[in-house]
Amino acid sequence: MAQTLFPMEDQMGELKSAQLITGRFDEEVETRRHRTKTAPDEDLRDVKQFSSDKILKHLDRVNDWIQGGNPPPITVELDMTNVCNHHCPECVVNYFRLSDENSLPRTLAERIIDELGEAGVRALIFTGGGEPLCHPDTPDMVTRARARGMDVGFITNGQLLKPESAEKILRNCIWVRVSLDAATPEVFQKTHGKNGASFNKVVENIVMLVKTKKELGSSCTVGVGYLTSKDTQGDLRKAALLCKGLGVDYIQYRPMQIHNGGQFEYDWEDVAAEVEGCLDLGGNGFNVLYSKHKYDMMKRCDYGRDYGECYGHQFATVVSATGKMYICCHLRGYEKYRLGNLKEKSFVEIWNSEERKAAYNSIDFNDCIPLCRCNTFNQVLWNVTRPKEHVNFL
Numbered sequence: 001m002a003q004t005l006f007p008m009e010d011q012m013g014e015l016k017s018a019q020l021i022t023g024r025f026d027e028e029v030e031t032r033r034h035r036t037k038t039a040p041d042e043d044l045r046d047v048k049q050f051s052s053d054k055i056l057k058h059l060d061r062v063n064d065w066i067q068g069g070n071p072p073p074i075t076v077e078l079d080m081t082n083v084c085n086h087h088c089p090e091c092v093v094n095y096f097r098l099s100d101e102n103s104l105p106r107t108l109a110e111r112i113i114d115e116l117g118e119a120g121v122r123a124l125i126f127t128g129g130g131e132p133l134c135h136p137d138t139p140d141m142v143t144r145a146r147a148r149g150m151d152v153g154f155i156t157n158g159q160l161l162k163p164e165s166a167e168k169i170l171r172n173c174i175w176v177r178v179s180l181d182a183a184t185p186e187v188f189q190k191t192h193g194k195n196g197a198s199f200n201k202v203v204e205n206i207v208m209l210v211k212t213k214k215e216l217g218s219s220c221t222v223g224v225g226y227l228t229s230k231d232t233q234g235d236l237r238k239a240a241l242l243c244k245g246l247g248v249d250y251i252q253y254r255p256m257q258i259h260n261g262g263q264f265e266y267d268w269e270d271v272a273a274e275v276e277g278c279l280d281l282g283g284n285g286f287n288v289l290y291s292k293h294k295y296d297m298m299k300r301c302d303y304g305r306d307y308g309e310c311y312g313h314q315f316a317t318v319v320s321a322t323g324k325m326y327i328c329c330h331l332r333g334y335e336k337y338r339l340g341n342l343k344e345k346s347f348v349e350i351w352n353s354e355e356r357k358a359a360y361n362s363i364d365f366n367d368c369i370p371l372c373r374c375n376t377f378n379q380v381l382w383n384v385t386r387p388k389e390h391v392n393f394l
């Protein structure tokens with residue numbers, strides 16, 4: 001069924017003549033799923049957030065877009081606030097957050113969530129901006145988003161979790177991930193700029209989350225995020241052991257981006273082998289996950305940006321704590337890439353607007369970080385929309 005909000009011929013250009021994705025892909029994905037079925041818990045709890053072929057689970061929207069439509073995004077990141085109680089020196093949002101303590105007023109957050117649900121957004125991620133739990137209304141907004149039919153994910157530094165907020169999160173979210181990035185107070189101080197008491201509080205709160213999850217019989221996946229860099233290398237394996245002991249469902253390793261004179265770069269420490277060395281710790285309901293594609297792509301000089309245009313912004317977007325929408329989570333706060341302001345317009349008006357078109361038509365990869373959120377599905381979308389030879393020979 002078409003999901004078009006408005007036709008946008010000008011974005012498509014070359015794509016009009018390109019190959020449409022057919023139902024055959026659907027069968028292919030299904031068949032592959034059955035053939036590669038592994039442990040039941042792994043199959044059911046797909047916490048590999050950035051797996052590129054997930055976009056092919058949304059063939060209705062991809063096809064609509066290929067045909068010139070303007071389907072609503074599949075996933076939206078929502079920043080309730082830019083305020084944060086931690087001081088991670090390499091925080092991705094440091095470039096604008098330091099001078100920006102905006103938060104969404106409750107009534108605006110309610111309207112935005114309602115509009116996103118009505119428009120057909122399939123998943124909402126509470127993240128930041130800052131720390132979502134620095135905003136007192138966030139737990140209620142999680143409940144509201146679920147009630148409006150969206151799948152909900154939650155990313156937090158974990159420090160401000162309380163039994164009441166944990167319960168709302170566990171009752172309404174598909175997953176929650178605590179960014180720990182350490183297994184000892186020393187490393188936590190380096191990664192989060194906070195002392196041992198804060199580290200202990202976060203660990204205590206993870207224990208509380210796991211316990212509450214069991215008490216509620218919640219199916220929410222509880223995970224821990226771990227950014228790898230030379231600062232965190234020493235704790236890498238200890239962190240997996242710690243998390244296994246805490247009873248979470250997974251630890252996920254991802255490379256930390258570092259600010260390098262205003263340019264985003266990656267820490268070149270090659271930890272892929274060490275990360276792979278932790279895989280043996282998985283089992284009995286505990287998964288050791290890592291963004292393999294990122295570690296692989298980091299070794300390429302183009303970081304895997306082997307596509308000519310960004311198309312991912314059509315399917316994943318962001319609402320910032322100022323009420324402004326931006327092309328993608330990495331370009332938050334960058335006025336050139338503003339799609340519109342939800343304080344002034346509705347979501348549908350912004351999604352259909354000339355301002356949004358102008359923003360995506362001006363995307364310059366020099367402004368984009370390497371290995372951005374859409375990198376993998378940009379590769380998929382670029383390939384499926386290019387003419388290809390011998391397409392019927394599978």
Ligand SMILES: C[S@@+](CC[C@H](N)C(=O)[O-])C[C@H]1O[C@@H](n2cnc3c(N)ncnc32)[C@H](O)[C@@H]1O
Nearest residue numbers: 090091092127128130131155156157179256257
């Ligand atoms: C900006 S934080 C906001 C949510 C919350 N305050 C937290 O830290 O989980 C959102 C995500 O960005 C990630 N992040 C922050 N700085 C990063 C960096 N330099 N490189 C890669 N990811 C980063 C965090 O690990 C977290 O998963």
Ligand code: SF4
Nearest residue numbers: 084086088091130157
């Ligand atoms: S806790 Fe999250 S938002 Fe706060 S400084 Fe760290 S990464 Fe940034």
Ligand code: SF4
Nearest residue numbers: 310328368369372374
């Ligand atoms: S960083 Fe650039 S390429 Fe990546 S999603 Fe944003 S606009 Fe697209």
